Amino acid sequence: xxxxxxxxxxxxxxxxxxxxxxxxxxxxxxxxxxxxxxxxxxxxxxxxxxxxxxxxxxxxxxxxxxxxxxxxxxxxxxxxxxxxxxxxxxxxxxxxxxxxxxxxxxxxxxxxxxxxxxxxxxxxxxxxxxxxxxxxxxxxxxxxxxxxxxxxxxxxxxxxxxxxxxxxxxxxxxxxxxxxxxxxxxxxxxxxxxxxxxxxxxxxxxxxxxxxxxxxxxxxxxxxxxxxxxxxxxxxxxxxxxxxxxxxxxxxxxxxxxxxxxxxxxxxxxxxxxxxxxxxxxxxxxxxxxxxxxxxxxxxxxxxxxxxxxxxx
Numbered sequence: 001x002x003x004x005x006x007x008x009x010x011x012x013x014x015x016x017x018x019x020x021x022x023x024x025x026x027x028x029x030x031x032x033x034x035x036x037x038x039x040x041x042x043x044x045x046x047x048x049x050x051x052x053x054x055x056x057x058x059x060x061x062x063x064x065x066x067x068x069x070x071x072x073x074x075x076x077x078x079x080x081x082x083x084x085x086x087x088x089x090x091x092x093x094x095x096x097x098x099x100x101x102x103x104x105x106x107x108x109x110x111x112x113x114x115x116x117x118x119x120x121x122x123x124x125x126x127x128x129x130x131x132x133x134x135x136x137x138x139x140x141x142x143x144x145x146x147x148x149x150x151x152x153x154x155x156x157x158x159x160x161x162x163x164x165x166x167x168x169x170x171x172x173x174x175x176x177x178x179x180x181x182x183x184x185x186x187x188x189x190x191x192x193x194x195x196x197x198x199x200x201x202x203x204x205x206x207x208x209x210x211x212x213x214x215x216x217x218x219x220x221x222x223x224x225x226x227x228x229x230x231x232x233x234x235x236x237x238x239x240x241x242x243x244x245x246x247x248x249x250x251x252x253x254x255x256x257x258x259x260x261x262x263x264x265x266x267x268x269x270x271x272x273x274x275x276x277x278x279x280x281x282x283x284x285x286x287x288x289x290x291x292x293x294x295x296x297x298x299x300x301x302x303x304x305x306x307x308x309x310x311x312x313x
Contacts, residue, residue, distance in 0.1 A: 008302045009052055011080075013061035013072045018277055019093065019291060020060035026295030032057075034076070044068075046076045048083055056087040056302055058128075060294075063096035063115070064253065064276045070096060070115065074122045081123030089126040090119055091298065093275035093290055094223075094251045098133035116140035128297065130275060130290060131222045131250040148297060150250040150273055152312050153288050155185060157271065158218060158248070165243070167191055167215040171233045175221055182220050185312070189215070193233045206232050213241030223251040224270070227258035231265035238266040251275050252285070 011032040012020030024031040033049040057080045061073040073090060080088045100111030112134075119127060120143055128146040132138070138145045158166075166188040170179035176192050183190045191210025206229075217237050224230055224247070234245040245267055252272035254262075262270055262284055270282075273290040293310065300307045 008056040008058060008298070009050070010058045010060065010298075011048070011076065013046075013059070013069060013076060015064075015069050015072075015277075016061045016093075019062070019274055022274075022289060022291035023060060023091075023295045023298070026292050027299060036072075044072065044075075046072065046079055048079060051083075052080060053084040054086045056089065057085040058089045058091050058298055060091045060093070062094035062275055063092055064094050064251075065096065065255075070118075074118055077119065077122040077124050087125050088123055089128055089298070089301065090124040091294060092127060092129045093273070093294065095129045095132055095137070098137055101134040101137055112137045113140045126301070128294070128301070130273075130294075133222055146297060146301065146307060148293060149311060150290065150293075151182065151185075152293055152310055153273060153290060154220075154248050154271065155182070155312060157288060158182075158186065163216040163218075163244075165215045167210075167212060167217050167242075169193065169210075169212070169217050169219045169233070169237070171195070171219050171221050171229045178222070179220055182218075191217070191237075193229075193236070195229065195232075206236060208236055208240060211240075212237045215242050217242045217245045219245065219247040221247070221249045223253055224249040224258065224272070225253045226256045227254065227261040227265075230267065230270070231261040234265050234267040244268045246271065248272075252278060252287075254279060 009032045010024045011034050014036055021031055035047050035049055037045045059076050063070040077088055097111035097115045103110055126144045130148040131150050138147055168179050168183040168188050169191045170176045171193050172195055179190050191212055193206055193208055195206040219230055219233055230247045237245050246269045247267055248271045250273050259282055270285045272287055274287050275290055297307050297310055
């Protein structure tokens with residue numbers, strides 16, 4: 001290998017180029033060249049336009065809907081394997097299908113497990129992701145998984161807000177562990193919302209466990225989809241006497257009427273990462289980039305250095 005050749009190469013699926021460009025700039029190497037051939041029936045084929053033989057390859061691809069993103073990632077992994085890449089790391093800032101992490105009723109798939117097996121079968125030798133919907137998804141892989149936490153990005157921002165009477169809130173029972181971790185680091189109180197759903201994305205009732213009167217509240221969650229839960233939680237807390245309500249969500253899926261719900265809610269601010277590109281701008285949404293975090297961890301992984309220092313809670 002020439003001493004002028006980059007030590008690793010970073011490539012991107014077509015819908016994640018916006019993030020991969022920022023990651024490669026932070027890493028200090030140019031983004032690798034990939035071309036995509038499309039057939040008239042919708043089939044597509046990626047092609048690496050530079051040699052990757054014997055190299056470590058990072059492939060950046062958030063697998064948000066539609067499923068073409070996941071399929072493109074699988075094809076790019078397979079192509080890298082057949083091009084004799086030495087290591088193939090799937091960098092998946094947003095790991096889609098993660099809400100299907102268990103069999104919660106008869107005759108349903110475990111989509112997160114299936115996705116893990118597809119990635120390994122394609123040829124991924126390592127996976128790097130951020131704020132999985134459920135930590136145990138790491139156990140679905142037989143390959144190493146670097147599970148990063150967006151708290152590394154969010155906590156400095158929250159501290160800089162210097163809010164008095166800060167309270168951390170979880171929008172549901174499932175997120176209580178995350179809320180307690182934030183509250184421990186910030187030395188704040190915790191409240192939890194208890195919700196019941198009629199069906200997916202439709203909330204029937206919501207109750208608040210804890211006191212928010214006279215408090216500045218920050219809701220924390222791993223993702224925001226339709227925005228119904230956060231909007232309802234913010235409105236409920238303001239009714240209970242909260243001074244302000246903000247929300248932190250790692251992955252901004254924001255489907256359906258999410259933007260309208262957020263803009264019409266009592267939320268003062270929604271802070272997200274750029275793991276998924278925003279469909280449109282909103283005066284209430286602030287985006288903090290996860291590119292520096294991924295670039296630094298990718299550099300550590302390539303040089304076989306410990307990444308434990310990147311976990312601040």
